[in-house]
Amino acid sequence: MTKLPSRLLCIDLQADAVPGCDPDPAAVMAARNLLSVGRRLGWTIAHTRRRTLPVIRTRNGLQATSVNPLMTEQVFFHDGRSVAEAYGLSGLLRGWREETVLVAAYDPVALLSCVLACQEPGPRLMLVEDVMPMKALEGAARVGLFHGDDWRHSFKGATLARLVKDAARATGVHVLPLPEGSQPGL
DSSP states (O other): OOSOOOEEEEEOOSTTSSTTOOOOHHHHHHHHHHHHHHHHHTOEEEEEEEOOOOOOOOTTSSSOOOOOOOTTSEEEEESSSOGGGSTTHHHHHHHTTTSEEEEEESOHHHHHHHHHHHTTTOOEEEEETTTSOHHHHHHHOOOTTSOTHHHHHHSEEEOHHHHHHHHHHHHOOOOSOOOTTOOTTO
16 A cells, blocks of 8 residues: 555444344454544544434443444435445545545445445545455355456455554554554554
8 A cells, every 4th residue: 555545434334234134243343443543543434324223222332333423424324235325425425536445344235335336436445354354245245247356356455454554654653552562563
């Protein structure tokens, strides 16, 4: 990665986005860390949210697996699994036309709809693989156009560790707490 992206699109990072399909706990933790990195670095962060039945969240975190937007972050709501119907999202994507945009998603169908929506307005998408690895996409894709290597050609991938390392190198800021005994710079 030559230049650190400064835009992040969080696609339906909510526990109830797909009924009956809870996100992987490791993906939830990676999404939280990614948002923490982006917020500390001052990235422009936007969210798509699927309108679903309210989920009762407990104080001990048993159901609190969503990654909630801040009041300062744009949110685009939609009813189905396709983010293309989110009012205003296409305008945002057109505004980000010349940018590289990091993308984090739990649902491969919602991610596919974003890839298709970005073909015309044209921001370059970079999937954060800690939240949804490429392997998950290959197993979940049932659309003939996107199988195997076609996912990789649709957008590049990055890992959270790579983003943190590049941020530390570019800004000198260590954006995530380091595990005890480890050195900065990953």
